[in-house]
Each structure stands twice: as C-alpha cells, then as structure tokens.
Amino acid sequence: MQSRFVVLGTGGTIAGTAAAADDHLGYQAAQLGIQTLLAGVPALKDWPVEAEQLAQLDSKDATHALWQALAQRASHHLARPEVAGVIVTHGTDTMEEAAYFLHRVLAPRDKPVVFTGAMRPATALMADGPQNLVDALTLAATPGARGVLVTMGGGVHGAAEVRKQHSYRLDTLSCGDAGALGFVEAGRLRRLRDWPAGEALGLAAVSAPVAHWPRVDVVMSHGGADGRVVRALLAAGTDGLAVAATGNGTLHAALLAALEEAAARGVPVLVASRCAHGGVIAQPGQRFETAGTLTPVAARIELLLQLLARRAAAAGPDGAA
Missing domain, CATH: 3.40.50.1170 (L-asparaginase, N-terminal domain)
Incomplete structure (x- = not known):
C-alpha cells in the first residue's frame, strides 16, 4: 500500500x-x-x-x-x-x-x-x-x-x-x-536534536463541547500594574489565570496581592515569563506553580488542558461527576 x-x-x-x-x-x-x-x-x-x-x-x-x-x-x-x-x-x-x-x-x-x-x-x-x-x-x-x-x-x-x-x-x-x-x-x-516526546492527554480530555471548556485568561505584570484586571476576571468567572511575569517569574506587588486572592478562591495561577528567551526557574517558597520554559500563551493552554483533564477525571468513565 x-x-x-x-x-x-x-x-x-x-x-x-x-x-x-x-x-x-x-x-x-x-x-x-x-x-x-x-x-x-x-x-x-x-x-x-x-x-x-x-x-x-x-x-x-x-x-x-x-x-x-x-x-x-x-x-x-x-x-x-x-x-x-x-x-x-x-x-x-x-x-x-x-x-x-x-x-x-x-x-x-x-x-x-x-x-x-x-x-x-x-x-x-x-x-x-x-x-x-x-x-x-x-x-x-x-x-x-x-x-x-x-x-x-x-x-x-x-x-x-x-x-x-x-x-x-x-x-x-x-x-x-x-x-x-x-x-x-x-x-x-x-x-540536530531528538524528536519531540511527551505523554498525550488523549482526545477524551478535549471531547466536551467547547462552550463548556474552562475559561483561562492571560494577565501581564508590568510597571504600574494593579489588581483590577484580575478582580474583573474573577467577577467574570475565570477558571484559571496564566501570568506573563517579568524576569524569572517576578510579579508587581499589587498584582501579586490580587493573584493571591484568586488562589484563595480556588482559581489556579500558572506563572510564565514574558521574556523572549529563558523561562521561570522554580524557587523555594514560591507562591504559585511555574510554567518552566513555556511562553505565556502556551502556559494558558497548559492550564486549560489541566483543568479539562481534572474535569474528565472527576466525571469518571460514565461521565457523571
């Protein structure tokens, strides 16, 4: 054939x-x-x-x-x-x-x-x-x-x-x-390098109607940042936040306070670096999960998929939570 x-x-x-x-x-x-x-x-x-x-x-x-x-x-x-x-x-x-x-x-x-x-x-x-x-x-x-x-x-x-x-x-x-x-x-x-490797989540993890997928948003840390964007997203019902942080995952103090409020309400936060190269190297005592070398937009997808996988696992094989 x-x-x-x-x-x-x-x-x-x-x-x-x-x-x-x-x-x-x-x-x-x-x-x-x-x-x-x-x-x-x-x-x-x-x-x-x-x-x-x-x-x-x-x-x-x-x-x-x-x-x-x-x-x-x-x-x-x-x-x-x-x-x-x-x-x-x-x-x-x-x-x-x-x-x-x-x-x-x-x-x-x-x-x-x-x-x-x-x-x-x-x-x-x-x-x-x-x-x-x-x-x-x-x-x-x-x-x-x-x-x-x-x-x-x-x-x-x-x-x-x-x-x-x-x-x-x-x-x-x-x-x-x-x-x-x-x-x-x-x-x-x-x-020059090995083929990509990774464990697949499988189609079942993304089989739900997209209207029912979690909402995951990207926020950026920058000079003059405050918590208003995060609080507005919480009010709009966001399910997760990917953060484009400065440097090695650093966050403006005002933004950090709002993100801690989000985490306290059960909204997961995943921190990536907004730098073109490098990533976020995890440090002892860090407040949030870090995205490693993922870009902020890839971190958003990673968090979205994690939430979808958790929903699928909670629903069980018969689809009932």
Missing part, C-alpha cells in the same frame, strides 16, 4: 491574497482553498496527497472549536494505516498555540503532524508558502519522523518550544534556548 499524506487547510497568510505583488502587509488572509494552494506548487505534483479544508480563517481569530476539530481530524487520519503523516497549513499568529495544543493532546509517537504557513501572501512576488509546503511534506516523509513539528523557512521546531519571534521576517519562528530540531536542506532533513 502506498503511503499517503493528508493536508489540513485552515487559512492563514499562506492562503492570503493582495492587490499587488509587492504588498506583503496589506493582504487578506485565508482567501485561497487548500486544493488551490497545492495545485500551485509544481514540486508536489507527484506526491500522494489528500487535502481537507478544515477551516478558512486568519489565525488571529483562532478558536477552541478549531483546535478541537484539528485534534479530531488529525487523530482520525493518523489512525489510517495508509497515511504516513498529516500536514496543517496555519497562520503564524497563533500557530504556536495550535501546535502546542496538538502536542499535549495527541503526542503522536509513530507518525508526524507538521504545521507550516507563510509570512507572505500567495500573491507575493517571492511567496514563501510554496517552499514551506514542500519542506513540510519532505519532513513528514522523513523516516522515523514523529511528534508535532513546525517548519517554516527551512527550520524545524518542536511544538513544545516554538514561538513567533518577529512580526514580518521570513525566519519568524524560534525554539528559544533549545534551538531548532533541525533544518530541511535540499530536500533532506538535517536533524
């Missing part, structure tokens, strides 16, 4: 169009379907590829429903014996969030899920999307490839570490201190 690859399209800049070929900023994202994108890459003509349009949106508008559908469809296709890997085309604004979500929910051990996108629209004079698509298929076809991976601009990144580091440059993605997993070069992967 010939191996096949499934491409799940969700829109993004890679599917965007502009009125002029030199316009890389004033474009409309998510205008072209995934079939059109694939047909426009001659290098993919002989690849055994299936395409599925899962969504068509600018990734700044990503929703929990999209992440749930991504997990469900990726899991479905990975379970097919003839499918060797799944590729997801996605906007870069929230690509790191979707990739981390799938990493924690699926953590595939024998096949890859590869995210890719673009920083220039499909109509650009030198669009980067076509080469990124070729690299994503090349990566997915690499023997032994596994886990949730992200590739753009030739770099290969793990979903637990990847973050968008630049607002418009082609080499926008980084893995911070960890460095890239490898590079796709001349149609081959040069791997």
